Amino acid sequence: MKSLLNIFLLLISSFVISQTIALQSFGTGFSSPLEITHAGDSRLFIVEQGGNIKILNSNGTINATPFLNVSPLISTGGERGLLGLAFHPDYANNGFFFINYTNTAGNTVIAKYTVTLTGSNPSPNVANTTATILMTINQPYSNHNGGSLKFGPDGYLYIGMGDGGSSGDPQNYAQNINSNLGKMLRINVNSTVSPFYTIPPTNPYVGVAGNDEIWAIGLRNPWKFSFNRLNGDLWIADVGQNAIEEVNKIPSPLPNTVNFGWRCYEGNTAYNTSGCVAQSATYTAIATPLHPENCSVTGGYVYTGSAYPNLQGKYLFTDVCNAKIGIINSAGSLTYSQDFPGSSFVTFGENNVGELFIGDIGNGTIYKITDSSLGVANFDKNNYKIYPNPSKNELYIEKSSESYPTEVNIFDVNGKLLLSQQTQNIQRNIINTALLSSGLYIMNIKDNQEVSTTHKLLIE
Template sequence: MRALSIGILPFVIWVVGVACDGTGGAPAPSPTPPPAATPTPAPGGELPALPSIAFERVVGGFERPTFVTGAGDGSGRLFVLEKRGTIRIVLNGQVAPQPFLDIRSRVTSSGNEQGLLGLAFHPGFAANGRFFVYYTAANGGANTLAEFRVAPGDPDRADPASGRVLFAIEDQYSNHNGGMLAFGPDGYLYIALGDGGGAGDPLRAGQDLANPLGSILRIDVDSPPAAGRAYAIPPDNPFAARDGARPEIWAYGLRNPWRFSFDRETGDLWIADVGQNAREEVNFQPAGAPGGQNYGWSIMEGSICYRPAQGCDRSGLTLPVFDYTHDDGCSVTGGYVYRGQAFPALRGAYLVADYCTGSAWALRWQGSQLQVTRLADFPTGISSFGEDDAGELYIVRDQAGTLERITAR
């Protein structure tokens, strides 16, 4: 297969933060370093040099793919979501003729940011056949989380009749729907919701703990459901006992956290949040953090003030560990920390790219500092990164309709 070679540009940025009014005054607080989560430095204290990155086409022909993931069951299958409401299986570079799941009748994908957006397989999927999807629902566009099960006797087909809605959150705009689902190392399901859409957070959802929009939720899908809900609330959720707050909220102050990921080795959480008109950001939450972080939207957009445009109060806010201006792109697509075995020099690097331009970076902790290495441009139109069961990384490209494997040399 023909590979597109991506080199590394010869400079490194050490993130120190900027003033919230964008004037370059007093630096923002340094990002919280991870506990024992850093890659092993080379002799002399330097991180190993990053390799050049390339992309190999696995297969094409998808209709606006939005996500790709393995099932964690050792089958070697990849599952590719299509915006319209289908999940396709890829095995050994071939797409199965029948969809794993087809819920087009349940999904609206008329808006550019609507459709089937997220998929997470239960940690016990190999035994219980349970998985979860996130989509914008037909007849109103509600942000919907649903559980399905594999059809009896056929591991390559889900049972559409098994579908059970866990929540449907009304949303009056078509954009900023979030969509990422992932089980954390604690066994709980994390769900990303955007601020509900409309420019500038007109609902003020980002700072409203009574509103689940603009947040990452954390729920228990294995314990008996809480009263009035189809799931349980983890007792250590940060707002579980606060009057007037949604007990599902794990973190808030987010505009459109389209993709987040857990480092499968350390448990650290990386959150890429799509910005408004000025900055795209990446947030970091170390493993073991208690939750309750306020990532600032719509008081701040990235590391600068948004409301008000100058002199905003950033007390109590958790600032991004990395952000970039719209000189380099328009919409961040969050990736993963590479933990595969095929390319040892890439291990420990969190890869992130811009949807519009392909601008790309590798982020690595070195002690308490985050080393940000600018990479040569990735392909444009990356709608999502994804991991297979072995920790190897892939991308899916929206308009190109391709699934591609990330390689390094």
């Protein structure tokens, strides 16, 4: 009882200070995790730089057998390795997924794999090892491989490519429309004949000079990008050179061509403008975190889950040199969470209901992102009396002189609805919590004025 009460008091004090991001250990023991994604269900797929893809289940367990192991195919170290994973939008029916890795020659490979989901011997947790190579892209240096790939709301596969490496893009690949380096590529993978993809007709260089696969140019090293699953906005974090990191937001519907400016511009500042277009012809970043506190930005996601209303619509990202989580709101304002000392965050992930996760390459831990500022102060907004909290078997909600509760919903920290109760205009409503296990829960209360408030609830 004493320890639970102490935890609750700490939660109260954290809210009084500010909105805070909290991390809950969700899965441990991974080796250099670089990507976290899902296949439309509750499983998380963890990509390890060395070549394994492992399944992290919703209860925190890890399957003993990897989903896929491609370690013999890849070169690792530095910025090379198995870097990206994306499941086809119709994966539930076709079993297709795609990976991005650095092969033993040091070049980028985009490959298609399958899972047997139907028939007499389905194997949803272990992929087939036969691959179809869609493209191989020469990498002149060992760094700036990019690595992310995601399906957009248009059904096309987007592939983030770095500028080829070294420093300062010495060959000017990012602005060269005849090179796939320093670009965002966009392809249609619904083809059964070589090269097993087709070109979207709206790609900017279809029928004219330039590589048909290119959608956008001017990227240095897009280390993680994501689509807002609710509205289709594209967010790209692009690693800076010496002084400025960059986060770009491209609202949906996406334009048919974009120039993000590198090597001409670092962030929104001139870098090497020889032979360059005017800065007004390039895309303006929504955020430009500065060095030396930052050094290598890691892109995240817009929070679209239901467990933490204070995070709704906010974009979360980080930097490997800055163990804080950056938060960009809908107005473009940037704030930071508290510091997480000793952390080396390099990837975010989103589950099938929009809850967010973050991976630490150093300790191999996947954390669930939570909002520890939820609701304790909200008790005063509606003047209810809510007690006892911590609770055991029953929770009481007394109405105020101005309003009364009409509906109470209690969720676990993963956003799963566990209890829903209609309440009445009486002095004290009783909520039976006896069936809830000990732990932290999220309680949402709607009142007769259609105002909803969210609170933390601790069950002994």
